Amino acid sequence: MSPKTAPILEVSDLVVEFAAKGRGRKPFRALDGVSLHVSPGETLGIVGESGSGKTTIGRAVLGLNPVASGSIVFDGKDIAGASPRERRALAADLQVVFQDPYSSLNPALTIEDILSEPLEAAGVERRTARARVAELLEQVHLPADSGQRLPREFSGGQRQRIAIARALTRSPKLIICDEPTSALDLTTQALVLDLLIEIQQRTDVAYLFISHQLGVVRRISHRVAVIHRGEIVESGPATQVTDRPQHPYTQKLLLSAPVADPAEQAKRREARRALAAATFGGEQD
Incomplete structure (x- = not known):
C-alpha cells in the first residue's frame, strides 16, 4: 500500500535533555532539533547505533521522556506536553511494541486475559472482547488455543506476535516499534517483519520502526532516517539511504x-x- 501524504505524526525541532550527575554540570542533550514525519500506512525506519538517540525519539512520542522544546503533533494535536489523562485517551490510537515482549506480559494471566484487558477497560462487553481476541490471534497466526495459555508457554517469536496482537487490540493509527526483532534469530526476525508488513497492508496502520540493524530497517521501511549523537544526519527513501548512503x-x-x-x-x-x-x-x- 502506498503511503499517504497527510502525516499522522509530525515531530519538529525536538530537543530532549536529561539532568547530568554532579553539581553545576549542564544537562545531557539526547536529541538536538530532531524533525521527522510519518504518514498513514507508512513505515519510517529510525536507525542508529546504541546511544544515538533513536529510542529516545520513540519514548518522547509516547510521553516517557521529557521534552525540553519542539513539538510532537499526533493526528493534528500537539502531545508534547500532554497530561497523564490525555495520554490515556491516546492509547486507542498510539501503541508500542517493545524489544522484550516477555517483560511486558503479565506471567500470571492467560493470553486471552492479557489481550482482552485493554478492551474491557475501554468499556467493551466481555463477550465482544473475547471475540476480538480470537480474531487478533488469528491475524498474528497463532494457534486457536493460544488464548488459554500463559506467556511462558511460548517462544520468543510467538511472544512478539502476542505483543503485536495486544498493540492492535483497539485498531491504532500508529505503532512505535522499538527494536522489536533484535532479540530474535534471523528466521524468526523475517517472520515477524513479514507479519508487520501484512498487518500494515490490511489495516493502513503506520509504524515508527526503531532499530540498529540497517538490513532490518531496509526490509520494512518506506523511508529511513539515520540518527547520530542526537541528530538526524541523513533521511530519504529506504532504497536510496540503504543502497547509496551519502x-x-x-x-x-x-x-x-x-x-x-x-x-x-x-x-x-x-x-x-x-x-x-x-x-x-x-x-x-
Missing part, C-alpha cells in the same frame, strides 16, 4: 552490516576502518 555515518553503518561471504566481510571491515580513520578520527566499532 553521509559517512550511514556508510559506516552499511559497512558494519554482516554478510555471509567471508571475503566480502573482510573487504567491508577494511573499508570501515579506512572510513573511520578518514571521517571519525579513527573511531572504531
Whole structure:
C-alpha cells in the first residue's frame, strides 16, 4: 500500500535533555532539533547505533521522556506536553511494541486475559472482547488455543506476535516499534517483519520502526532516517539511504552490516576502518 501524504505524526525541532550527575554540570542533550514525519500506512525506519538517540525519539512520542522544546503533533494535536489523562485517551490510537515482549506480559494471566484487558477497560462487553481476541490471534497466526495459555508457554517469536496482537487490540493509527526483532534469530526476525508488513497492508496502520540493524530497517521501511549523537544526519527513501548512503555515518553503518561471504566481510571491515580513520578520527566499532 502506498503511503499517504497527510502525516499522522509530525515531530519538529525536538530537543530532549536529561539532568547530568554532579553539581553545576549542564544537562545531557539526547536529541538536538530532531524533525521527522510519518504518514498513514507508512513505515519510517529510525536507525542508529546504541546511544544515538533513536529510542529516545520513540519514548518522547509516547510521553516517557521529557521534552525540553519542539513539538510532537499526533493526528493534528500537539502531545508534547500532554497530561497523564490525555495520554490515556491516546492509547486507542498510539501503541508500542517493545524489544522484550516477555517483560511486558503479565506471567500470571492467560493470553486471552492479557489481550482482552485493554478492551474491557475501554468499556467493551466481555463477550465482544473475547471475540476480538480470537480474531487478533488469528491475524498474528497463532494457534486457536493460544488464548488459554500463559506467556511462558511460548517462544520468543510467538511472544512478539502476542505483543503485536495486544498493540492492535483497539485498531491504532500508529505503532512505535522499538527494536522489536533484535532479540530474535534471523528466521524468526523475517517472520515477524513479514507479519508487520501484512498487518500494515490490511489495516493502513503506520509504524515508527526503531532499530540498529540497517538490513532490518531496509526490509520494512518506506523511508529511513539515520540518527547520530542526537541528530538526524541523513533521511530519504529506504532504497536510496540503504543502497547509496551519502553521509559517512550511514556508510559506516552499511559497512558494519554482516554478510555471509567471508571475503566480502573482510573487504567491508577494511573499508570501515579506512572510513573511520578518514571521517571519525579513527573511531572504531
